[in-house]
Amino acid sequence: MLDWLTATAFTVLGAGITWAELLGFATGVVNVWLVARQHIANWPIGIANVLLLMLLFWTAGLYADAGLQIVYVALGLYGWWHWLVGGERRSRLTVARTGRREWWALGVAGMLLTAGLWALLDRATDSTVPLADAVTTALSLLATYGQTRKLVESWWLWIAADLIYIPLYAYKGLWLTGGLYLIFLALCVVGLREWRADLRRRSAATPVPPGPAPVAA
Numbered sequence: 378m379l380d381w382l383t384a385t386a387f388t389v390l391g392a393g394i395t396w397a398e399l400l401g402f403a404t405g406v407v408n409v410w411l412v413a414r415q416h417i418a419n420w421p422i423g424i425a426n427v428l429l430l431m432l433l434f435w436t437a438g439l440y441a442d443a444g445l446q447i448v449y450v451a452l453g454l455y456g457w458w459h460w461l462v463g464g465e466r467r468s469r470l471t472v473a474r475t476g477r478r479e480w481w482a483l484g485v486a487g488m489l490l491t492a493g494l495w496a497l498l499d500r501a502t503d504s505t506v507p508l509a510d511a512v513t514t515a516l517s518l519l520a521t522y523g524q525t526r527k528l529v530e531s532w533w534l535w536i537a538a539d540l541i542y543i544p545l546y547a548y549k550g551l552w553l554t555g556g557l558y559l560i561f562l563a564l565c566v567v568g569l570r571e572w573r574a575d576l577r578r579r580s581a582a583t584p585v586p587p588g589p590a591p592v593a594a
Contacts, residue, residue, distance in 0.1 A: 381471050382432055394553045395436075401429040402557045409561050412524065413568030415575070416474070420457035424450055430554075446515045449521060456497050456525035471579065472572045475523065475530045483519050488514035509545050513538050521541070529576055532569035539565060 382400075392549035398520070411419035431446030463470035475589035494511035498504045516538035523531025539562040546555035 397429050398553050409564040420453050424453040434590050452521045459515050461473045472527045472576045475528045487515045529572045535565045574577050
């Protein structure tokens, strides 16, 4: 099975496209579209997608991205459960905004993750793109965390990551995956608009509590 997945399906601009990359392309597009639609099926499809990408990235020497997929599986299982019962009284989770404290925590975590992964990749692997690999890994982890909690700002983190991923994969000769992340970028913009619109609709539908009764003169 692994031999078939790593075998070349066809070539693009002289670069071989493996079956793992082709299947990763298909499941990735479906996954992000389902996230934008807030469909719970995005989680099992996403788990299948990251297992395919883990194999692809490891063979391409993107070790941090390959390791990141293992974390994605765990986050995918958590997100699947949390979307189902993470709302009030164990109801389905709804879209929310990121609080100021959480933004600070995410910012600090992102800087620490980037610095640690950069040092590790630079010293312990033969990666030719340690900084870019580290930055995209950190952004993707933070974005996935936000996605598990349906934080609307998680789409901005995905957009930032995709803007780095696209030229990175082109540099590595992963043309199909680079094209996939270009589609991801467009879907992220759609997802951001969809989630913001949902947040506005729910805010407008929330009844305003009555104010205090006027005091008689």
